[in-house]
Amino acid sequence: MGQAFLKLHIAILLAGFTGILGKLISLAEGPLVWYRMLFTAVLLFLYLYHTGRPFRLPLREACRIGGIGVLVAVHWIFFYGSIKYANVSIAVVCFALTGFFTAILEPLSTRTCISLRELSFSLLTVAGIVLIFHFDTRFRIGIVLGVLSAVFASLFTIGIKNGGKDHPSDVFLFYQMLGGFPFLSLVAPLYTRFFPGLRLSPDLPDLLYLLLLSSACTIGLFLLQIQVLQKISAFTVSLSFNLEPVYSIALAMLLFGEAAELTAAFYVGLGLICLSVLLQSLAAASERREAARQRDTPRTQPQCSQKMLSNNIFRNTR
Secondary structure (H helix, E strand, O other), rough: HHHHHHHHHHHHHHHHHHHHHHHHHHOHHHHHHHHHHHHHHHHHHHHHEEEEEEEOOOOHHHHHHHHHHHHHHHHHHHHHHHHHHHHHHHHHHHHHHHHHHHHHHHHHHOOOOOHHHHHHHHHHHHHHHHHHHHHHHHHHHHHHHHHHHHHHHHHHHHHHHHHHOOOOOOHHHHHHHHHHHHHHHHHHHHHHHHHHOOOOOOOHHHHHHHHHHHHHHHHHHHHHHHHHHHOOOOHHHHHHHHHHHHHHHHHHHHHOHHHHHHHHHHHHHHHHHHHHHHHHHHHHHHHHOOOOOOOOOOOOOOOOOOOOOOOOOOOOOO
């Protein structure tokens, strides 16, 4: 069990390291994501082929998953754009808004009522972002890009939740990359027209960072999650990944000295975001205990309606 928890925190560290690599890679966000999706798709193909896993899907299903991959591609572009125009700390803090947008967009997609509890917890995150945005205008563009990143993260999260259980996670991830890569290739001429003079070819350090991002921080992270979930519950793994922004910010401060760029407003806003995550975690734990208690209740007693806790640990890394 101790080895499983070690692998869990290595996985969280890899997830947090994606933002660090985004800062280290000198390419702009568009070419960066294009290469990441290309390398990940090729490496996943080699992995699936080597293991003998069947991964062919009907064209309609492949296109549906590929559409989710387009959302992933747009999310990544805005996320890495936020890093380029601001810094890693701002980008990962804005990413915390994903829960707020999901609390609104998911009920709209499923035609169910919005959970006032989830919305109220998420509003604490919004308050934290507004506080940072209001008092620190140096990173305005980066914050706007980070918020857009969270919007598209919530959209592909909803898409994965609605259709990700029908296929193995590695196959699902492979077809997401296959969907996002050609989309970026089609819009590349338009992108370069709005941003002329971009360097499109990676130098040797960028190439090494891109390979590390695609292999360790995407596929390696996925494989670690599979191993960890064999020993640790999905609920524990999901809550543990709330540490991911903390890891990212700590690494950014250590490697890039970002602590000097951040104001007191940032830390107060970050505190509100951490409070939101803590309250949501406590609420989820309470709901999980209640669900377990009701499952243990004898059938002869009246049964109360319950909202089952869903733990979807199939995560798209940033």
